[in-house]
Amino acid sequence: xxxxxxxxxxxxxxxxxxxxxxxxxxxxxxxxxxxxxxxxxxxxxxxxxxxxxxxxxxxxxxxxxxxxxxxxxxxxxxxxxxxxxxxxxxxxxxxxxxxxxxxxxxxxxxxxxxxxxxxxxxxxxxxxxxxxxxxxxxxxxxxxxxxxxxxxxxxxxxxxxxxxxxxxxxxxxxxxxxxxxxxxxxxxx
Numbered sequence: 001x002x003x004x005x006x007x008x009x010x011x012x013x014x015x016x017x018x019x020x021x022x023x024x025x026x027x028x029x030x031x032x033x034x035x036x037x038x039x040x041x042x043x044x045x046x047x048x049x050x051x052x053x054x055x056x057x058x059x060x061x062x063x064x065x066x067x068x069x070x071x072x073x074x075x076x077x078x079x080x081x082x083x084x085x086x087x088x089x090x091x092x093x094x095x096x097x098x099x100x101x102x103x104x105x106x107x108x109x110x111x112x113x114x115x116x117x118x119x120x121x122x123x124x125x126x127x128x129x130x131x132x133x134x135x136x137x138x139x140x141x142x143x144x145x146x147x148x149x150x151x152x153x154x155x156x157x158x159x160x161x162x163x164x165x166x167x168x169x170x171x172x173x174x175x176x177x178x179x180x181x182x183x184x185x186x187x188x189x
Contacts, residue, residue, distance in 0.1 A: 005052055008048055008052055008056070009048070009052055009055050009056040009059060010056075010059075011056075012040065012043070012044040012047075012048060012052075012053070012056035012057075012060075013056050013057075013059050013060040013063065015040050015043065015044075016037055016040040016041075016044075016056075016057065016060045016070070017060070017068075017070040019035075019036045019037045019039060019040045019072075020035075020037055020070045020071050020072050020074075021072075022035070022036045022072060023072065023073065024072040024073045027149075027152055029149055029152075030135075030146075030149035030150070030152065031083075031084040031085075031135070031139055032084055032085050032088065032131075032135060032149075032150075032153075033072065033073065033085075034152075034153065034156055035071075035072035035073075036072070036160070037071070037072055037092075038088075038092075038123055038127060038157065038160055039160040039163060039164050041057060041092045041095050041096050041099075041123055041127070042095075042096075042099060042119045042122070042123040042160060042161065042164035042165075042168075043164045043167060043168060044056045044057055044096045044099075044100075045095065045096035045097065045098070045099025045100040045103065045119075045122060045123075046099055046100070046103055046115060046118070046119065046164060046165065046168030046172075047167075047168050047171050047172070048096075048100060049100040049101075049103065049104050050097050050098070050100035050101035050104055051097075051100070052100070053096040053097060053099065053100035054093050054094070054096050054097030054100065055093075056096065057092045057093040057095075057096040057097075058093040060092070061089065061090070061092065061093055064076045064077075064080060064089070065077065065078055065080065065081070071085075071089065082138070083138065084134075084135040084138045084139050085131075085135070086134055086138065087130045087131040087132070087133065087134020087135055087138075088127055088130070088131035088134070088135075090130060090134070091126060091127045091129075091130035091131055092127070094126060094130070095122045095123055095126045095127050096122075098121075098122045098126055099118055099119060099121075099122035099123060102118040102121070102122065103115065103118060103168075106118070110169070110172065111169070112165055112166070112169050115165040115168060115169055116161055116162065116165045119161040119164055119165050120158075120161055123157070123160070123161055123164070124154075124157045124158075124161065128150060131150075132146050132147055132150055133146075
């Protein structure tokens with residue numbers, strides 16, 4: 001891996017850590033708080049592409065599981081996996097990878113609306129597909145109730161989708177080198 005790639009991976013892992021400094025917003029009816037860190041997941045995938053975006057979130061996850069309190073609310077360690085939020089957390093590297101993969105597939109045809117759709121699929125649907133069943137299992141709440149409880153996250157997640165898409169489309173227009181580099185890396189692999 002090139003030094004520049006390592007710097008991008010480290011930068012986005014650090015962005016996730018900074019986003020974790022923002023306090024979580026607890027909800028009374030579901031044991032999963034609202035956090036801003038999924039914004040970082042969407043940004044990593046959208047800007048870095050599949051390989052580097054997924055890798056940045058994988059490294060972040062390893063650091064958290066090693067005990068660094070980098071999740072919103074100062075949480076970290078293996079106990080994260082035993083919590084209702086564990087599935088959401090585990091989905092982040094997968095979501096960043098899939099967002100990056102879809103962005104790379106679009107290449108130069110990417111625009112704001114396509115990026116919004118990609119971030120909805122990768123940054124909401126994929127995270128929910130892993131997080132909701134995990135939360136349901138960990139809390140012994142029926143899956144239907146868990147799904148209904150997650151409806152509260154949709155407005156905030158849609159806002160994060162729009163914000164991350166606007167930032168990423170700007171970054172890709174200002175520095176299309178990132179998209180070209182991501183595409184050339186994926187073709188070499």
